[in-house]
Structures are given as C-alpha cells and as structure tokens.
Amino acid sequence: MTADIWDVIIVGAGLSGLSAAYLFKKRNPKLRILVLEGKDRVGGRTVTSEIPAANGVDHWDFGGQWVGSTQIHLLELIKELGLETYPQFNTGKKVHHMGRPDAKVRTYRTSIPALSPWVLMDLTQILWKGGTQQLSECLAERVGWKNVRLGSAVTAIWQDAEWARVTTNTDTLLCRAVIVTCPPHLAAKIHYEPALPSQREFLTQNMPVGHMIKFIITYQTAFWKENGFSGEIVAGSSTNCPFSVTFDATSPSGNAALVGFIAGKHASQWSSKEAGVRREAVISSLVNYLGPEAASFIHYQEKDWANEDYSGGCPVNVMAPDNMQVCYSVGYSEMQQV
Template structure:
C-alpha cells in the first residue's frame, strides 16, 4: 500500500456485500449461503473450529520462537497459515475479509507498479528478453551472463522463484542448504479465469459473487470473487488449483469453460450462462514461472533450512515473495522482500547512505537463526496443554450432558453420546 501511494496509483475495495455461496463435502452436499465472515457452522463444527484455532495458536508460539527466532507477535498469523496444510479452507474463507490480501484492487491493474518503477529506473536500464544463464562471482565483482550479453556489477539480487533460480549456473557453486531449498520447494499449480457479463446479475440477486466450493469432475474451481472493474464492467474471477488444475488442464479449453459456466449456473442462477467473454491463464505454462502462486517447503525444510532462504551467498542476494517475512506468497510480500534485499546490498557496498537504524535492522535480520531446534522435537508442552484442554472439555460436556440427562433421559443419552464421540474422535 505504501508503494501504491508513492507511485500515485488508486485502489478500490473488493466487493463483498451480499450472500456468499458455500458448497463443501462433495457434489451431493447441501449448497448453503451466508453473509458473515464464515459459513453458518453447526455448534459441534464451531467447537471443533475453535479448538483448531487454539491448537494452531499454540503451535505458532512454539514455531516462531524456535524456528524463526522471533516472538509470535512479529509473525503474521496468515503467514503462518500459509505453511499449515490443515488451514487451506480457512485461508479461502478469510481472503476477501477486511485487512486481508483481497481487500483492495488497483485501478488499472497491478502491472502499473512494475511499469512506474521501471520509469523511475529509466526504461533503458531494464533489459527484457535477456534470460540469465549464469552468475559468476569474482574477487570484487560479479559477472551476470544472459542470452544477449554479459554484465559486470558489484552485487546481484535474484528474485525469481527458487525452483527457477536453480536453473542458473553459479560459480562458485551455491552452498548446499541453498541448493536444497531450490530443489525442495515445489511451486503450486493454478489457473486463473475471468468471465465478463453484460450485467452484474449476481449483485441484482443479492449475491457477492464469492463462492467457496469443493472442486470435482463437474466443478473445476475452488473459489470465485466479484471482479467488476472500476468503470463498472461486470466480471467474475476464479481459480482452478492443485490436483484439479492437473486434471482440468489436460482437457480442452472449451471443456473447462463449459464446466466453469455450468457450475456458475448451479450456484448463481441461469443468468451465468449468458456471458460475453471467457479468458484464462495457466501459470504452469509460463516459461519463467512454471506455476502459481508460490513455492512451498516440503516437510522438514521450514525447520532446518528456513534461514538459508534469505541468507546472501557472497555477492548474491535473494528476494521474491517466497523470502518475505510477512505476506509470503502475495504481492505485498514481494515488495517487502525487494526493499529488504536492497537494504542488504546498500549495507554491503555503500553503508554510508543508510541510517543507523536501517543498518541495525539489516544486521539483525542476517544474523537471525533458529535458537534451539531441540524445542521443535519437545512435544511434551504442547501435549500437556492439549490434554488439559481436552480434560476440561470432557468435564464440561459431561456436566451439560448430565443435566440434560436428568431432565430428559432419552435426549440426554443421545446428546451425551454425540458429544463424547466428537471428543474421542
């Protein structure tokens, strides 16, 4: 947001008013609508949800202190969720809420950020069509070899995704931890589509345009949002991701389009069939991306190799959204990582231009490392806390169930057995 204001761009809020569609649990599950931040869960599901959030908070406190070397308050809760496989559904539910990644949209598109920064640098200094093939470090300089020329400089910032950075030749070779990061951080698989309509019929029918669905062989997408332009051109945007992207991208574009449209008809009504244009983007086909939206660490990598993700290798510095300490995987994280890497280079080649606080910030970040990995393996504290919570929950359930049992024996037995079954599960 700071960069947007600095460059003089405008934003407008993501439209979220109205009913949201929720369809999880398979094709035959009930389609429900809601207007709050989360769907209307049953009391037992809400209890499980609260317990999940509590457990996640406990794990976050352990993870941030032992692995990241910082207090929990310094680490965005949503950033932590990015690394929790169990929280995928929660991320979908929170994406368009206030304070989240989808709260605002940029008028004219986010590509303007790159274009205006390029203007400040001087477009003649931005060399397109020059893929980097090798980075050779000398005693006091670095040689960057591209398909068009060789550039000699004092330092290099590599911002491409880790798996793409691994395709560059480095001399001397990169440290082992950096190579493992590059080879063990697969990128996601996602296709984005936008459908334009003559009218925003979903708004007229009281819908927000937000759909959270369980993808299947009939419904390709997992989530959609309103994408109406600032000028009022109605549109919906959605994403086909993960396994479903692999399945549906092996089909013809017309098959995907027809399946998307028929699913929108199912959720929003017959008006969804009368569209103007369907456009899609399969990021796996991008030569210098290879996927979307972000590289993720396989199990174990976050614990042992996370510090190496940002640690400079000689005169080579690392940026990109995967290296961000806040909003990892998002545009905001990419901007933050670029600012951090720029400070690191200045601290090395021209420290006089930085303030004492900026130098201190750079040095603190470079020296941050896991404080004591033994804490990662010590599960006693978490288990004990979890046990105490479950014991208290059991006592509460037995008390409530007993009271109901005394009033209505048949109902009481049924209620108590259900509660105990959930706790046991």
C-alpha cells in the same frame, strides 16, 4: 563481454526486482543498476490484460490482484507511486459447497463459516485501479527503462572474490553484486560458479511452485448482485466443478465480471482437457450456483501459469516441512556477491 561495469545486476523485473532497483536508485541515484528480465514485459506474476466487456473493453488482472492490511510495504509503495485503489465487493449471499460429493449447497451472508477465503487470506481490502502490472511499469519508469533489459534470460552467474559475471542468452555482463529475484524453482536452474552453499541449493530445489489457472468472465450486468449474491463461491465437493473459488470482479468503471481460480489438483486435472471443455464446465458450474443468467456471458479468458515462460506455475512456491530450518542456516556470507 561488454565493457560496462554495473554496481548491481538484478535478475527479474517482477515486483521484487523492480522494488529493489527503485530502493537502490532512491538511496544513491549514481549507482549503476541493471535489471535483466527473461520475459518481453515487466511485472512477472502480475499481468493486466484488456478484454471485451459490457461497455467495450476493460482491464483485468490475470496474476496477483488483491492486497491486504499485512502487506505494509506494498501498501506504502502503492501510496508513494500515487496509484488509486478500491475495495473488493463482498456484500450479499456467499455460496459454500464443501465436504462429501453429496454435500448440500449452502449460502451465508457473513464471513461465517470461519474458513471464508477472504478471512484466511487477509486480502479483504483492496484492488488497484488500472491493474497490478502498472506498479511494475511505474517502478521501471522511475528506475529508467534504459536500465531494464527485456528478453534477457540469465543462464549463469560466475564470481570471484571481487566481481560477478552474469551470462544471459545474448551477453555477459560484469558487476559488483547480483540480486536474484526469480522464483526459487527458477533460481535453481541458473548455473552458479562456484556453486552456492549447499543449504541454499537444497532450499531452492525443495520449494515446489503451485499450479493455478485464473479466469475472468465478463457479463452485460452483474446479475448475481441483482439476485442478492456477492459473487463469492467456495466449491470443493463436486468433481464436475473445476474451480475452487470465484469472486465479483466488476471493474471500477462498472463492467460486470467474475474472477475464479482452478487450483491445485483441479488445475492439474483440468489443464490437460481442451480449453472449450474447461470453459463449458466452469460456465455450467456457475449456472448451477448462481442461476441460468451465468450462461449468457460476453467473454471468457483464462491464464494457466504453468505454461508461462519464466514463471512455470503460481501463485507462490511452498516450503516442504523442515525447510524453514534450512532457510535460517544458509550461510549468506558464503554467497559472496550473489
């Protein structure tokens, strides 16, 4: 065990963990805060990658990407850290192919039908320039990189009335309080001694995580815009089409791209196929909905979050029916330092 005593240890260097660390540091710069992260990077379910594009290379997000008007804390943080944002392009025809397998492919220009994914998600507003992962990098910078330990997966938390001991794959650390910010299905894998209240265990064990594969395809030009399409496709009826939705993802510097999601049962079905087969099916569906130009892409890249260590799925965990009631009855005071 190391001799250091930390005021607060935070498990997870995603947006939740790093925001918590940043808030503590702002309120009391003297607090000894340590963030422990299992991955070799910060950002958790936000990750930004460089991929080949029309003008060389550019950045795209393979995790969380959009922010909407109800995400007030995130919007405030983006402003406070001085990050730049830009609106999602959504002008032109949208493709809608839902219903029975023989349903007609329809197009529309407004947010009608009312089931437009943008309306449902309220994520219409903005993306941020340079990608979402930089938010975590900015927070780590402010918290101090020396206070963020990468490659440090927490396996157990032991506590008595006064202290908590946090065990990682390499170390055991002593602190006054622990904040666990990993997704519920992974928080459930940490060993707690003594056990946490049974309702809390029940909650984390009954919040399954979703399954989503996100892909980005870059093109020489945004041919869909030239042909009057917005890039938005909602597809649910064809068994040959892996994706549920696509949107325009042309970068702020003008590199043309589409972003799409293979989600839910489609993700489970298509993840077991070879990557090349999946890519071919995505491209031929895009040709079907947007025209033959879709076949001439520069680069296709995808990320299956079910295969990512310390995430194991995405975008979020869902509550089974009745779990909300359990959530409210968790005795937080019984959790002592955790």
